[in-house]
Amino acid sequence: MPDAAANPVSHMQPPQLAELQATLEREIPMCSQMGISVHNGGTDGLVMRLPLDRNRNHQQTAFAGSLNALCTIAGWGSVYLLLKELNRRGSIVIRRSSIKYQEPVSTSEIYARCLPVSAESRQYFLEMLDHKGQAKLDLTVEVAGADGPAVSFHGSYVVLPNGQ
Secondary structure, three states, rough: OOOOOOOOOOOOHHHHHHHHHHHHHOOHHHHHHOEEEEEEOOOOOEEEEEOOOEOOOOOEEHHHHHHHHHHHHHHHHHHHHHHOOOOOOOOOEEEEEEEEOOOOOOEEEEEEEEOOOOOOHHHHHHHHHHHHOOOEEEEEEEEEOOOOOEEEEEEEEEEEEOOO
């Protein structure tokens, strides 16, 4: 996964990533308490970072609940950025999720990457949002392991009109 020193979260982030970080800190307080932060984002997807020291279990590996929260937030943030990019608004909620823990995670900095949305899924999402006022988007988030994903998360996010 990404090297933290190579691309640290800083004031040098693109504005939409800095806005996402501020929104997470304001709207989802547990992100600050857990140390969840935006690492980077682009064509390869949104990458969120989590420090192990605040999120470890009794075996000195990442706590499963913290990994689930990190993956959930990575998906939520991806939908948030997509809405901004499409110049649309709405309330983002997670409808359903599943997660597989395939190996312990013990790196001092943990990175979860939400895989990019396909052009077809993006177009369908936009059409539903414009025609029905709400839309669903299925996303995959991964935490890298030694020989593939250490954690695989699948989440179904729904965007509802504001106020619902």
